[in-house]
Amino acid sequence: MKLPRLFTKRRHWSIPYAIFLFIFVALPLLLIVVYAFQDSEGNFTFSNFTRFITNQESANTFVYSIGIAIITTLLCILFGYPAAYILSRKDLCRSSVMVLLFILPMWINILVRTLATVALFDFLHLPLGEGALIFGMVYNFLPFMIYPIYNTLQKMDYNYIEAAQDLGASPIKVFSKVVFPLSIPGITSGIMMVFMPTISTFAISELLTMNNIKLFGTVVQENINNGMWNYGAALSLIMLLIILATELFNDGEDRVSNEGGII
Amino acid sequence: MKKFFAQAYIWLLLAILYAPILIIVIFSFTEAKVLGNWTGFSTKLYTSLFSGSVQHSLIDAIQNTLIIALIAAAVSTILGSIAAIGIYSLKGRKKMAINTLNNIPMLNPDIITGISLFLLFVSFGVTQGYATVILAHITFCTPYVVLSVMPRLQQMNPNLYEAALDLGATPGQALRKVLIPEIKPGMISGFILAFTLSIDDFAVTIFNIGTSGLETLSTYIYADARKGGLTPELRPLSTIIFVTVLILLIIINVRSQRAAKKKEVL
Known part of the structure; x- marks a missing residue:
């Protein structure tokens, strides 16, 4: 009866990591909540949140950031969907190297990519500002939209399309009634992967607009850097809630499997 | 015709996607201080990057980035592999709980991970520096190692390990000769992934690097770009x-x- 004892032992191998996860994942998140409801003396308060609502500037930045994030996400769908569709069709695009070329920029440092965008705008003598911000965001996050959509389209059973065609559907009908509905899981996970980083980004906006336009992420970072930990934590908590709300669209599993799928 | 338009669209998108990177690559072969000025082909920037005539702080930043990435990736690979073996043998609610916690650093935006760890360190009075950056990197790298080792365990024939024990191997030998060779490809992929994630990170690092002047490549580029004059x-x-x-x-x-x-x- 050696085996059961051994399996008990192996199960125990998860203990160090469980402790690690508690200290470095669970506890820090709890601290955000604790700090958010405290004033600088450590007394319980709601003032951080009332300050956010009454403070015109942070409320405006918040709304503006959500607007930018929505525009970025929509543009990524608009440009990314056709690309993902073409890449997934063997008759239109044979080589798998193309997919790799689209994924590659995901693995280059986001600051290097942003600097490259700034370089492009300088090179073309275009002004930095809102246009550069949106271009930079779409440029940075487009691969994160293409990849999940490509993944779902590629896994789609081709028999459905053939069946629709055999039953007399026009190409437009085939797309709108079969292909598009089946690719919606890919779009939702793409939305997650684009919307979330755009709403939380901070350094990119600074570099792309010469610090003229502030996004919500920048405000959060500035507060933390300036020692306003409680207000910063409250803003982080608001950001976290927005993200949780978007995450309800998605079960979360998709995103993880999509990110891991590259390997 | 349809194929032509499809190909044209893909190539156009790729051209736009790569134009900024291409500009950087092209202008790395000229000496001009300002990007966009072409003063003839030269590899001077490459030689000055390696000969150390460039500011010392850039070399330091590169060194720090590599050291942090190597340590973080090595520790995450060991911690994550052991954890994966443990989680694989877990069942029920405990397994679900640990998997959920494991997913959090992957789902959370970097800024939240960074700020939450920052609050952890300041709350316990830990001075920020090398150690806190490495700990932060291990935190967001290990989940990916667990995810890349887990499929190898699931594919493995569970009888192999038992057979080794039945044939008289000690648990240590069975681990070394059977289990580790089976999960090794997952560990290597996990290590490479952790290494690239660590090198790439900016948002988590900036909150945990402290004010002692320690810089990684990302924070160096950020500080440099903020000053306006890019090295x-x-x-x-x-x-x-x-x-x-x-x-x-x-x-x-x-x-x-x-x-x-x-x-x-x-």
Whole structure:
């Protein structure tokens, strides 16, 4: 009866990591909540949140950031969907190297990519500002939209399309009634992967607009850097809630499997 | 005709996607201080990057980035592999709880991970520096190692390990000769992934690096860009990073394709 004892032992191998996860994942998140409801003396308060609502500037930045994030996400769908569709069709695009070329920029440092965008705008003598911000965001996050959509389209059973065609559907009908509905899981996970980083980004906006336009992420970072930990934590908590709300669209599993799928 | 338009669209999108990177690569081969000025072909920026005539702080930043990435990736690989073996043998609610916690750093935006760890360190009075950056990197790298080792465990024939024990191997031997060889490809992929994630990170690092003047490449670029005048040597450096990432990705893809083929044969 050696085996059961051994399996008990192996199960125990998860203990160090469980402790690690508690200290470095669970506890820090709890601290955000604790700090958010405290004033600088450590007394319980709601003032951080009332300050956010009454403070015109942070409320405006918040709304503006959500607007930018929505525009970025929509543009990524608009440009990314056709690309993902073409890449997934063997008759239109044979080589798998193309997919790799689209994924590659995901693995280059986001600051290097942003600097490259700034370089492009300088090179073309275009002004930095809102246009550069949106271009930079779409440029940075487009691969994160293409990849999940490509993944779902590629896994789609081709028999459905053939069946629709055999039953007399026009190409437009085939797309709108079969292909598009089946690719919606890919779009939702793409939305997650684009919307979330755009709403939380901070350094990119600074570099792309010469610090003229502030996004919500920048405000959060500035507060933390300036020692306003409680207000910063409250803003982080608001950001976290927005993200949780978007995450309800998605079960979360998709995103993880999509990110891991590259390997 | 349809194919022509499809191809044209793909190439146009790729051209736009790569135009900024290409500009950096092209202008890494000229001496001009300002990006966009072409003063003739020269590899001077490359030689000055390696000869150390560039500011010392950039070399330091590169060194710090590599040291942090190596330590973080090594520790995450060990911690994550042991954890994966443990989680694999877990059942029920405990398994679900640990998997959920494991997913959090992957789902959370970097800024939240960074700020939450920052609050942890300041709450317990830990001075920020090398150690806190490494701990923070281990935190967001290990989940990916667990995720890349787990499939190998699931594919493994569980009887192999038991057979080794039945044939008289000690648990240590069974681990070394059976279990580790089986999960090794997952560990290597996990290590490479952790290494690239660590090198790439900016948002978590900036909150946990402290104010002692320690810089990684990301924070150096950020500080440099904020000042407005970009160090010209960043161009050859970005080019090298780009080529390295390209080669690493190709290696990973070839490996996984080969593994997939092997599975088909079996």
